[in-house]
Amino acid sequence: MTLVIHNAWRLDFNLALSSFEPHIRGIRNLIDLARASRHASSLRFLFTSSIAAAASWDSHALGPYPE
Numbered sequence: 110m111t112l113v114i115h116n117a118w119r120l121d122f123n124l125a126l127s128s129f130e131p132h133i134r135g136i137r138n139l140i141d142l143a144r145a146s147r148h149a150s151s152l153r154f155l156f157t158s159s160i161a162a163a164a165s166w167d168s169h170a171l172g173p174y175p176e
Contacts, residue, residue, distance in 0.1 A: 110148070110151040110152075110153060111143060111146060111148035111149070111151055111152045111153065112153050112155065113139065113140075113143045113152070113153070113154045113155065114155045114157070115136060115139060115154070115155070115156045115157070116156075116157050116158075118132060118158055119132065120158075120159060120160070136156070139154075140154055
């Protein structure tokens with residue numbers, strides 16, 4: 110299995126949606142590169158973000174999210 114993990118994304122809610130175009134294009138290029146490999150049939154692409162990771166943090170049990 111080929112696993113690609115993408116965890117680099119600029120987080121700034123003050124930016125216009127259009128400013129993320131280069132990031133989206135870069136992810137697409139990364140996916141295309143992985144799909145061109147000889148292991149493409151078993152390719153898994155995982156995109157994660159700090160917002161998604163922090164959303165499951167139980168602040169009542171664990172306290173404030175460590176930064």
